[in-house]
Amino acid sequence: MTSDSETQPAPDAGPESVLSEPVQPGPAQTTVETEVTVRRIPRYSRFLIIGAGLGAAATFILTASFPSDPKVGFGALFGYFLLFGVPAGAVIGAVVAILLDIGLTRRARTGIAERTTVDPLPYEDEPAAAEAPESPGDTASR
Secondary structure, three states, X not given: OOOHHHHOOOOOOOHHHHOOOOOOOOOEEEEEEEEEEEOOOOOHHHHHHHHHHHHHHHHXXXXXXXXXXXXXXXXXXXXXXXXXXXXXXXXXXXXXXXXHHHXXXXXOEEEEEEXXXXXXXXXXXXXXXXXXXXXXXXXXXX
């Protein structure tokens, strides 16, 4: 059987007797709340590249569908029409991206975001700002 004096600390014992190390102050934190709008946006470069690729594929299919002039050849004819097909596909991809962006703007939500800034503690071997030696430039100006 244990007595009450063994299980409970003495009434005059402060927090210093319980902790073996001194309490270190934590880093300084500042928190700011801001109202933000959150929405999804399409990546325009991907729409342009995919549109240009589809334009090139459509150009190949259309060029291969019709007979080519034997004097010019298929490669030259395909290259010539590629000059029109790739930009047309890129423009169609850009229009799709813009329409998608307009549609996603309507689904935008407003919320509150927290920004927390934490100032780190100095290293233990680093002198405090009050204890730091003066720089040579500070003593020359006096």
